[in-house]
Amino acid sequence: MLELKDVTKIYNPGSVTEMCLFEKFNLSIEKGEFLSIVGSNGSGKTSLLNIICGSIPIEGGEVRIGKRSIDKMKEFKRYRKIGRVYQNPAMGTCPNLTLLENMSLAENKGRPFGLGRAINKSRSNYYREQLSVLGLGLENKLYDKVGSLSGGQRQAAALIMSTLTPIDFLILDEHTAALDPKTAELIMQLTDELIKAKKLTAMMVTHNLRYAVEYGNRIIMMDNGNIVFEKAGAEKEALCVEDVLKIFTDISIECGN
Amino acid sequence: MKKHIFTILILIITLAVIAGCGSKQIPVIGISQFGEHPSLDNCREGFLQGLAEAGLKEDKDFSTDYQNAGFDPAIASQIAQNFSSANVTLMCAIATPSATACFAAAEDKDIPVVFTAITDPVRAKLDSGNITGTSDKLAVDEQLELIRKLQPDAKTIGILYTTSEPNSVSAIEEYNEKAANYGFTIEAIGVVQQSEVTLAVDTLISKKVDCLSNLTDNNVVGVLASVLEKTNEAKIPVYGSEVEQMKIGCVAGAGIDYIKLGKQTGAIAAKILKGEAKASEIPYEVISEYSIYINSAALAKMGISVPLEVSQKAIEATNS
Amino acid sequence: MGVFLDLVVSTVTQGLIYALLSYGVFITYKILDFPDLTVDGSFPLGAAVTAVLLTKGFNPYLTLAVALLVGALTGLITGLIHVKLGVRDLLAGIITMTALFSINLQIAGSNLIIERTVNTIFSAEPAMALFGNLSLIYRKLIVSLFLTILFKIILDLYFKTKSGLLLRAVGDNNTLVTSLAKDKGKVKIIGLVISNALVALSGCIVCHEQRAFSSTMGTGQVVFGLATVIIGTTLFKKLNFVKGTTAVMIGSILYKVSIQIAISLGLPANLLKFITAALFLAILVLGKLQKGGVKKNA
Numbered sequence: 081m082l083e084l085k086d087v088t089k090i091y092n093p094g095s096v097t098e099m100c101l102f103e104k105f106n107l108s109i110e111k112g113e114f115l116s117i118v119g120s121n122g123s124g125k126t127s128l129l130n131i132i133c134g135s136i137p138i139e140g141g142e143v144r145i146g147k148r149s150i151d152k153m154k155e156f157k158r159y160r161k162i163g164r165v166y167q168n169p170a171m172g173t174c175p176n177l178t179l180l181e182n183m184s185l186a187e188n189k190g191r192p193f194g195l196g197r198a199i200n201k202s203r204s205n206y207y208r209e210q211l212s213v214l215g216l217g218l219e220n221k222l223y224d225k226v227g228s229l230s231g232g233q234r235q236a237a238a239l240i241m242s243t244l245t246p247i248d249f250l251i252l253d254e255h256t257a258a259l260d261p262k263t264a265e266l267i268m269q270l271t272d273e274l275i276k277a278k279k280l281t282a283m284m285v286t287h288n289l290r291y292a293v294e295y296g297n298r299i300i301m302m303d304n305g306n307i308v309f310e311k312a313g314a315e316k317e318a319l320c321v322e323d324v325l326k327i328f329t330d331i332s333i334e335c336g337n
Numbered sequence: 338m339k340k341h342i343f344t345i346l347i348l349i350i351t352l353a354v355i356a357g358c359g360s361k362q363i364p365v366i367g368i369s370q371f372g373e374h375p376s377l378d379n380c381r382e383g384f385l386q387g388l389a390e391a392g393l394k395e396d397k398d399f400s401t402d403y404q405n406a407g408f409d410p411a412i413a414s415q416i417a418q419n420f421s422s423a424n425v426t427l428m429c430a431i432a433t434p435s436a437t438a439c440f441a442a443a444e445d446k447d448i449p450v451v452f453t454a455i456t457d458p459v460r461a462k463l464d465s466g467n468i469t470g471t472s473d474k475l476a477v478d479e480q481l482e483l484i485r486k487l488q489p490d491a492k493t494i495g496i497l498y499t500t501s502e503p504n505s506v507s508a509i510e511e512y513n514e515k516a517a518n519y520g521f522t523i524e525a526i527g528v529v530q531q532s533e534v535t536l537a538v539d540t541l542i543s544k545k546v547d548c549l550s551n552l553t554d555n556n557v558v559g560v561l562a563s564v565l566e567k568t569n570e571a572k573i574p575v576y577g578s579e580v581e582q583m584k585i586g587c588v589a590g591a592g593i594d595y596i597k598l599g600k601q602t603g604a605i606a607a608k609i610l611k612g613e614a615k616a617s618e619i620p621y622e623v624i625s626e627y628s629i630y631i632n633s634a635a636l637a638k639m640g641i642s643v644p645l646e647v648s649q650k651a652i653e654a655t656n657s
Numbered sequence: 658m659g660v661f662l663d664l665v666v667s668t669v670t671q672g673l674i675y676a677l678l679s680y681g682v683f684i685t686y687k688i689l690d691f692p693d694l695t696v697d698g699s700f701p702l703g704a705a706v707t708a709v710l711l712t713k714g715f716n717p718y719l720t721l722a723v724a725l726l727v728g729a730l731t732g733l734i735t736g737l738i739h740v741k742l743g744v745r746d747l748l749a750g751i752i753t754m755t756a757l758f759s760i761n762l763q764i765a766g767s768n769l770i771i772e773r774t775v776n777t778i779f780s781a782e783p784a785m786a787l788f789g790n791l792s793l794i795y796r797k798l799i800v801s802l803f804l805t806i807l808f809k810i811i812l813d814l815y816f817k818t819k820s821g822l823l824l825r826a827v828g829d830n831n832t833l834v835t836s837l838a839k840d841k842g843k844v845k846i847i848g849l850v851i852s853n854a855l856v857a858l859s860g861c862i863v864c865h866e867q868r869a870f871s872s873t874m875g876t877g878q879v880v881f882g883l884a885t886v887i888i889g890t891t892l893f894k895k896l897n898f899v900k901g902t903t904a905v906m907i908g909s910i911l912y913k914v915s916i917q918i919a920i921s922l923g924l925p926a927n928l929l930k931f932i933t934a935a936l937f938l939a940i941l942v943l944g945k946l947q948k949g950g951v952k953k954n955a
Contacts, residue, residue, distance in 0.1 A: 154840070155835055156834075156835045156838055156839055156840050156841070157838060158838075159835060159836050159837065159838040160838040163836070164836055166832070170830070171830065171832050171833070172832075172833065172836070173830065173833065174825070174826045174829040174830045174833055175829060175830065176825070176829045177822070177825060177826065177829060181822060181825075184819075184822065185822060185823070185826055185833070185837060186837070188819055188837075189837045189838055190838060192819075193819040193820045193822070193823040193839065194818070194819055194820055195815075195818045195819070195820055196818060196819055197817060197818060197819075198817055198818055198819045198821065198822035199817065199822075242836065402923075404920060404923075405925070407929060407930070409877075409929075410867075410869075410871050410873060410874050411874065411877075412916070412920075412929060414671075414866075414867055415668075415671065415913070415916055415917055415920060416920055418664075418667040418668070418671070418917075419664065419917065419920050419921060421663070421667070421794075422660060422661075422663035422664035422666075422667055422794075423660050423663075423664065424660055424663075433768075434768075434869075434871060437770050437867070437868070437869045438867065438869070440773075440868075441866070441867050441868045441869065442667075444773060444793055444868075445792050445793030445794060461770055462770040462771075462772050463770070465772075466773055500762060500767060501762055501767045501768050501871070501872035501873070502767070502768065503767050503768055506767055529758060529759070529762065529872065530758075530873075
């Protein structure tokens, strides 16, 4: 489904601060997989997501969706098939627009933004229905500016918005990291339910090892641009947090952290 | 919140009412001056003297409302509208932008406009309608003749001007036309804004012009002092076109006395106020008298000796 | 009282004409979060083109459309310089503005004046047939009011379309626009095009009103626009039912009124800019105090 083949990523090429992160990096993700990615800071997790989305260029190799290379495809065009939720709840919504306007924007993804009316009042009920699943009372805040909502509410709204239209991939970039533990738990559960209900292929970067172990059907650990640990299917089911934590600490000691 | 808005609105209305109720029974002359620099100030002073000489006394026969726009065309137009709304008896506009603004604002009410310090009223399209005034047309012939007498060997005259000033453009045309009669060629450099003037001076100096001759270009006159600094260093004499320029340090010039020009303007305004003639019936007047001004100190520095025939007629321009 | 009324009418007219420029700055500065300095060039461009067309005997109403068009073009150029060539927003505007200074003079030749015999939008046929019995200053008021309200309505309607909503989203959070699979650069260009079209239109009407084009008439217009946008949006921050366009329109009128008061009070022109700055600061502080007040209440 998604394949990274011999990807090379060099930061600041040609300068004294040149840093090679990936050298001939390979990773492939099958349709319907829910992949959790863990690793210490600077291990290349977020760079990996950015490479897939086209936010940063690569120096070698290629990224393919299906059989097609998307290297030449501009960032915004890749998002036709990708939904992304960021660590910062502010990134996924427009704070000065109302929730209704945000939902309308999200629902129109993939279609032209022409001179038709942006807000279709008759869709309000559908939005309410989608939002009520969250159990955060957002269904009653359609006319509130999103900026006035709490971080958790905004992140929940961002999650709903990114999956409102049919997409192939859902990319979760430490999307629970900025939330309090209780809200984070709730958002994580919602994410899992959404992925299952909509049968999405998902990649989740997280620092929360428990989430990485509990959710999804495949886990990889990254270090210095390499995959150092990988488990999938039944093997992953058998994994417990302590196992992962031990490997994680071992790597960190090796690196002198 | 609403309270704030209302406070502001009430404040505005009160102020405007106070401002609006100041009108008196005697005729009011609205004087709109484009900005403050010595030549334009002299125009205004002369204008008031001209009215006095015609027997009209300020605060008895007329009152004035003087405004200057600080060289901002948008302010000039608000000033003009202010005059028009206040139904002044007559508008006196000093310099072209103020004159066009006044003329536009007076369109409906047909308030007479008397202008001064406009070099080319025809080009500025201020030559027909309920408008008249005085033109400070440059004394190009007299100037060229003077330069020839003071610098018998000179060949090239450099001139700086602003391309967007109609006054300057027509003056350059005249210089080009007449220079050959006196054996000169003209090296004119146009600028679009004041900051480019000093750069243009460098260019003129590098082209080895024998002297510079000044117009009444507002941008150039505004930075004349720094122009003179450069030319003095290069030992190139600069001729002025108006007494104030000689006071700053130009060597000599056949120029207009703006006080005189103002007086002439005041006399026209007096005719209109007295009802002797309408502005539309009076053709604009071009100043007919020019004087030769010299700055002996500046001439000596350049090593130019003044022939007797010049020094006899010349008036020494010094800062007194 | 008639004197006072005339003064108010002509000052409000000025405010209305310049409100079109304020709409433009509102779009770039407030909605797109793009400090666009093109305005100092596109404003006189509207006037230059208008002055030339009027002296050549074109229908005065046609100049409105032409000004919109050439203004749009300047916005497009700034947008392309910024988006396609990757030049920073502020610099892209400066480049276009600087080039326009020469272009404006090239178009107009030099400062131009339109003779009284030439009809303007305030004195040509449809306006005369409708309001010919009114004096010129009232005709100016009505025509300006009509145009300013017309474009306010068009803009308000536009902001409610999908394209308009996307425009608002770009200034608010451009990452989201990318996530929506839309080219944020293209959306910015659309905003700049609309903005500068309105700015040039404002310049066009000023030219009709002043019967003149001057090469320096654009200087300081960005600052004016920013001031009116900030005055308007700060004063009406707490009133959600007041639309942004209405707020900046009132901001523009207030600005011109305060200048007029300063002139009426006989304050020297050299001080006018200082007064503007003081007014600016006062409004900003006023806005801050309000915010503080709300916090206390919450």
